[in-house]
Structure formats: structure tokens, C-alpha cells
Amino acid sequence: MKNFTQHGNTTVFEHCVSVAKYSLLMAQYLEKMFKLKFDKDSLVRAALLHDYFLYDWHDKTVPGHNIHGFTHPRKAMLNADRDFGLNEVEKDIISKHMFPLTIMPPRYRESVLVTLADKWCALCETFKVDVSSYIIYRVNYRIALANGELETEGQTAEQAL
Numbered sequence: 433m434k435n436f437t438q439h440g441n442t443t444v445f446e447h448c449v450s451v452a453k454y455s456l457l458m459a460q461y462l463e464k465m466f467k468l469k470f471d472k473d474s475l476v477r478a479a480l481l482h483d484y485f486l487y488d489w490h491d492k493t494v495p496g497h498n499i500h501g502f503t504h505p506r507k508a509m510l511n512a513d514r515d516f517g518l519n520e521v522e523k524d525i526i527s528k529h530m531f532p533l534t535i536m537p538p539r540y541r542e543s544v545l546v547t548l549a550d551k552w553c554a555l556c557e558t559f560k561v562d563v564s565s566y567i568i569y570r571v572n573y574r575i576a577l578a579n580g581e582l583e584t585e586g587q588t589a590e591q592a593l
């Protein structure tokens with residue numbers, strides 16, 4: 433995933449990490465604000481694997497790559513299930529993340545979050561808009577804080593990461 437470009441200068445790996453962070457951020461916010469419950473393990477696993485298609489989709493000489501947007505969710509789901517084993521929530525998240533291109537809508541709230549985070553990250557990466565950096569910084573900070581990697585609230589996330 434580190435060897436393939438996704439959008440702009442962003443690798444597939446970097447894109448998936450960003451999507452996982454945004455999805456988790458939204459889940460944490462919704463849990464806090466609306467007392468909704470999310471399967472965050474499945475959310476993060478599937479977000480990290482949602483583009484696990486393992487080819488360069490920019491190479492249009494390869495048959496089928498011109499319809500990559502429609503076909504890669506299923507390819508990524510099958511690859512991820514083969515290599516890591518997926519539960520039903522994870523399968524739904526990965527195979528529906530391109531909705532509405534995938535005709536079937538997301539079945540779980542976790543799938544909706546990854547679908548939204550994926551589109552947001554794709555926009556930022558394609559247009560090289562770095563409005564995400566502060567939010568990612570906050571997510572890294574929260575993760576470091578939760579992991580006990582920060583001694584005090586005042587310590588920066590960079591010091592811990």
C-alpha cells in the first residue's frame with residue numbers, strides 16, 4: 433500500500449491511515465454527543481484496509497482499471513478477508529465505502545462513517561488542501577493522551593509521537 437499512489441502525492445497507505453483517524457474521530461464525537469455505540473475495533477481495522485486492492489489504479493492500460501471506482505471495494509474486501517480475516521461489519525465497511533457507486537447502501541453506522549471520511553480525505557488529498565492537518569494533530573494528541581504517552585495535557589503530541 434506504501435508503493436501505490438492514491439490521490440495527489442498521497443500513498444494508499446497514508447490515505448487509509450487518514451481515513452481511519454477521521455472515522456475514529458467522528459465515532460468518538462458521536463459517542464460522546466449522542467450516546468451512540470460504535471464497534472471501533474472493526475471501524476479502525478476496516479478503515480485501514482478499505483483500499484487494500486494492491487495495484488496501481490492510475491495505469492489505465494490494464495483492463496478493468498477504467499472502472500476502478502466501481503470494482504475496487506469488492507477487490508479490497510476479498511484481499512483483506514484472505515490476508516487478515518474479516519467480520520461482517522468489516523466486510524460491509526470495505527465493500528460499501530464507495531457508496532453511492534456501490535449500489536447497495538452501507539448497512540452499519542461504522543460503514544457510513546468510513547464512507548464519509550473516505551470522501552473527505554480524497555477531496556483534501558486531490559486538491560492538496562491541508563485543512564486536515566490540525567484535526568489529525570488533535571487526533572494524534574488524543575490517542576497519545578489515551579495511551580498514557582503524555583504526562584500532562586500541556587505536552588505536545590509531537591513530543592510523544
Ligand SMILES: [Fe+2]
Nearest residue numbers: 482483504529
Ligand atoms: Fe476506495
Ligand SMILES: [Fe+2]
Nearest residue numbers: 447482483550
Ligand atoms: Fe479510500
